[in-house]
Amino acid sequence: MEVSKQANLPTKFGNFIIQSFREDNNKAEHLVLKSNELGAIPLVRVHSECMTGDVFGSRKCDCGDELEIAMKRIAAENGMIIYLRQEGRGIGLFNKVNAYNLQDNGYDTVEANNKLGFGADLRNYDIVGKIFDYYGIKSIRLLTNNPKKISEISKFVKVQRDSILATPNQYNKEYLKIKQSKLGHLLES
Numbered sequence: 001m002e003v004s005k006q007a008n009l010p011t012k013f014g015n016f017i018i019q020s021f022r023e024d025n026n027k028a029e030h031l032v033l034k035s036n037e038l039g040a041i042p043l044v045r046v047h048s049e050c051m052t053g054d055v056f057g058s059r060k061c062d063c064g065d066e067l068e069i070a071m072k073r074i075a076a077e078n079g080m081i082i083y084l085r086q087e088g089r090g091i092g093l094f095n096k097v098n099a100y101n102l103q104d105n106g107y108d109t110v111e112a113n114n115k116l117g118f119g120a121d122l123r124n125y126d127i128v129g130k131i132f133d134y135y136g137i138k139s140i141r142l143l144t145n146n147p148k149k150i151s152e153i154s155k156f157v158k159v160q161r162d163s164i165l166a167t168p169n170q171y172n173k174e175y176l177k178i179k180q181s182k183l184g185h186l187l188e189s
């Protein structure tokens with residue numbers, strides 16, 4: 001893993017320090033946005049890239065809303081966003097668009113990934129452990145509704161879960177229902 005220098009990143013949600021981590025094997029470039037002080041038990045959001053939601057404000061998912069909630073809370077309470085470049089639950093942007101086409105034709109998010117020959121969720125969190133080691137973090141409050149993420153990240157640090165609930169809209173109701181029924185997400189606080 002290569003680690004970049006740190007720099008200041010003022011945002012509309014608050015001031016952060018930005019730092020990038022590059023993986024040795026696949027050269028994926030991840031990002032950390034952290035508050036100046038981390039506090040004893042930092043509030044952490046491990047957010048997997050969703051270009052459609054995070055950048056373009058897509059209403060098909062809740063990623064953009066979750067990222068915004070996380071940035072506001074972390075700016076206020078101290079901690080970090082770990083932004084992982086694993087688009088579309090790990091299948092990549094191109095395949096995600098093909099999955100969206102299947103969703104337009106009646107498949108749910110999990111069925112669409114399966115139809116394309118992918119698992120429901122291919123995300124990998126190994127780099128997160130290395131990032132926590134780099135900052136000397138042993139214990140966190142993790143902003144997530146995803147039990148798989150809690151168990152993966154508990155391999156590296158002591159995790160207390162803190163819920164993150166975006167307001168559903170008419171386009172992502174079905175997506176959220178599938179997250180709950182097929183991926184076991186905890187969609188209540």
Ligand SMILES: [Zn+2]
Nearest residue numbers: 050053061063
């Ligand atoms: Zn998304």
